[in-house]
Amino acid sequence: MMKIPTILGVLLAGGESRRFGSPKAFAQFQNKYFYEYAIDALKDNVDQLYIVSHPVIAEQFRNEATVSIIQDLPEFRGNGPLAGIFTVMQKTSSEWYVILPCDTPFVTDKLVKQLISFTKDQRIDAIVPIINDRQQPLIAVYHARVANKIEQLLKENKLKMSQLLDTCNVKFITDQDLQLQGMEFENINNKTEYEKIKQKPI
Numbered sequence: 001m002m003k004i005p006t007i008l009g010v011l012l013a014g015g016e017s018r019r020f021g022s023p024k025a026f027a028q029f030q031n032k033y034f035y036e037y038a039i040d041a042l043k044d045n046v047d048q049l050y051i052v053s054h055p056v057i058a059e060q061f062r063n064e065a066t067v068s069i070i071q072d073l074p075e076f077r078g079n080g081p082l083a084g085i086f087t088v089m090q091k092t093s094s095e096w097y098v099i100l101p102c103d104t105p106f107v108t109d110k111l112v113k114q115l116i117s118f119t120k121d122q123r124i125d126a127i128v129p130i131i132n133d134r135q136q137p138l139i140a141v142y143h144a145r146v147a148n149k150i151e152q153l154l155k156e157n158k159l160k161m162s163q164l165l166d167t168c169n170v171k172f173i174t175d176q177d178l179q180l181q182g183m184e185f186e187n188i189n190n191k192t193e194y195e196k197i198k199q200k201p202i
Contacts, residue, residue, distance in 0.1 A: 007116060008094035009046035011038045012084045012138060013061070013102040014054045014072060019190045023057045025102040026064075029196060038100040039067060041107045045116055046098060050091070052084035078200050080159045081138055082150050089147040095119075097105070101138045105197070114178050118171055125149075125168035131175055131185045137161035139185060143146035 003017055013025040020027070021098040025035040027118065043050055049067045055077075061069045070091060076083035085099060096108065096119050100107060118127045119141060149167045153159070188194050 006095045007046045007119070008088065008092060008097050009042035009044065009049040010085060010088045010099045011035060011049070011051045011082055011102060014052050014078075014081070014084045015172050016054060016056075019193070020067075020103075020153060020188070021191060023054070023060075024188065025057060025169065026060065027103075029105045029197065032105075033064070034105050035061075035065070035102040037105040038102055038107055039065070041112045042098060042100060043067075044109060044110045045120065046179045047094070050088050052087060067126070070194075076154050079154055079157075081161055082154055082159055082164060084146060084152045085142065086154060089144060089150070093144070095144055097144070099138055099140055099142065101187060102160050103187045104139065104185065105188070105191070106181075106186050108181070108184055111139075111180070111184045115139075115173075118173065120127065120177075121167060121171065124171045126163065126165065126170045128170050128172055129174070129178065129185070130172050135162070135165070135172070136185055137165060160196060 017024045027034045051061055051065060051067055051069050053061050053069050053071055055071055058069055058071055072083045093147060098112060108142045109158055113125055125143045125146050127135040129139060146168055
């Protein structure tokens with residue numbers, strides 16, 4: 001019998017990048033696509049890896065990426081990160097799911113390892129960083145048992161990540177709990193921020 005993966009990686013690339021003006025996943029930084037930084041951070045830490053893609057860029061991912069590309073379940077398509085996470089949970093069984101967005105090029109393998117280190121506590125449903133007083137539910141780890149909660153929220157058209165966290169036993173971790181280099185949680189929302197990071201040495 002095939003062993004059920006205990007940790008699965010989910011890269012969310014389902015947004016339309018309206019503010020950015022073009023698909024953020026394929027923005028380049030230091031000769032790499034944004035999404036490749038997320039894959040590099042995940043690949044050695046998970047048993048399997050999925051990219052949840054917006055339909056418009058699914059084909060481009062298939063040409064460029066070497067991991068499985070899926071799209072939201074039809075009934076929840078376009079319903080944001082919850083739909084993407086739920087889609088992967090429905091597709092492949094795992095105990096834990098590590099979620100990353102495609103617009104944080106400074107995310108690291110070391111950060112993912114640290115997040116996973118908190119999964120030993122079976123009582124918790126989610127491990128979510130709070131950085132600079134802001135919750136980071138898209139750079140986080142979720143237990144399989146939250147799938148039912150997510151499905152319920154989607155059916156009620158409650159699409160905010162915060163609405164999921166309200167129903168979960170969440171372990172919030174701060175930069176005090178993590179060894180950070182400083183920019184891991186920087187996400188790039190628009191072209192101005194993009195131009196700014198292009199000036200930074202890695």
